[in-house]
Amino acid sequence: MTAGRVVLIRAVNVGGAKLPMARLREIAAELGAADVSTYIASGNLLCTPPDDPDAFDRALEQAISDEFGYFREVISRTPAELSQALTDYPFGEAPSGHIYFLTGEPSAEAASDFCSRDFGNGERLQVIGRDLHIDYPAGAGTTKITAAGIAKGLGVTGTGRNLRTTAKLIELAE
Structure with a gap:
């Protein structure tokens, strides 16, 4: 698999901020990402965003906030x-x-x-x-x-x- 971005989510699965990695993969795919996978349960997502990576990061922040009720920064980088x-x-x-x-x-x-x-x-x-x-x-x-x-x-x-x-x-x- 080749992922265009490595997406890092701050402070999940610690201090009560639960984010199941299976659901994170689903959310990313629902937002149009391809080649979606995760690595360990600490907010590491690998994917190819549909368009502008920054817009994808902001949409992912919003989707996590909407579904789980807490805000966490999403920071992505290329490999x-x-x-x-x-x-x-x-x-x-x-x-x-x-x-x-x-x-x-x-x-x-x-x-x-x-x-x-x-x-x-x-x-x-x-x-x-x-x-x-x-x-x-x-x-x-x-x-x-x-x-x-x-x-x-x-x-x-x-x-x-x-x-x-x-x-x-x-x-x-x-």
């Missing part, structure tokens, strides 16, 4: 964009590395200010384009970095995936 983000990861083979895919590109000032903060566990951060690269040397479960803090600090929101999941999504999309 090439995911591959570039993985290649650009600046912290080497960090076993606790993550890429936080953002809804837009933060200002250089916001990125610099946010990435220079000390979160207390030795985290390293760098914004490259629309991606926040994070190394959690003490593990992602110990960090004080939150989605709300990222949104406030960078002025844009997003959703994170570890490097292993990102690599698998690229493999599945190609």
